[in-house]
Amino acid sequence: MDMDEELYTVAGKNLRPFVERYLEELDKADPIAWPMVELIRNPETSEEDLSFFGPVWVAQPVNTRTWGHAGSNEEILLFAVLASFSARDLPWGGSEDHMRKAFEHMRQIGEVEAARRLRAEVVTEATRERDRGDEMRNILLNESLRHDPGKLAAHDQEIAKNATRTLRAAAALDPDGGTDLW
Numbered sequence: 669m670d671m672d673e674e675l676y677t678v679a680g681k682n683l684r685p686f687v688e689r690y691l692e693e694l695d696k697a698d699p700i701a702w703p704m705v706e707l708i709r710n711p712e713t714s715e716e717d718l719s720f721f722g723p724v725w726v727a728q729p730v731n732t733r734t735w736g737h738a739g740s741n742e743e744i745l746l747f748a749v750l751a752s753f754s755a756r757d758l759p760w761g762g763s764e765d766h767m768r769k770a771f772e773h774m775r776q777i778g779e780v781e782a783a784r785r786l787r788a789e790v791v792t793e794a795t796r797e798r799d800r801g802d803e804m805r806n807i808l809l810n811e812s813l814r815h816d817p818g819k820l821a822a823h824d825q826e827i828a829k830n831a832t833r834t835l836r837a838a839a840a841l842d843p844d845g846g847t848d849l850w
Contacts, residue, residue: 681745690746704728726766753770
């Protein structure tokens, strides 16, 4: 197994070919379909903006493809790698550099620890104390959905797909991982 193959192996699966295709998709992205492309490709975009939006740009397609129960095994594993890595304080070196750093981070912390952190994220979000900002969002949501209980329930179900995706990613990394957090 060469170094790249080992680096890009997650949960026993070599993701290198998938990651190469994924990065090619990002390189060929249409600015009309993905407006963030112009920001990332613009040479005048500040380093601060690139450091913030670059990681979002790299993760956005796989985040969309793995929403809820959607996505292939490769996509959910890539989501797990990217979701486990936060690089918004690192200098932006491009999509390929970001991807490599994310896989290096996964290798450094290990799959079991990454899965534990993903599960803990879901628990933290579900149990955190709500603040005034949450209250305001709920008021605006209620108003925009005209206080329709059916639409509000559908919205809640759609938002729950984020936790579903994150827990699927954790299970892909560590199928025997506990849920003793809750």
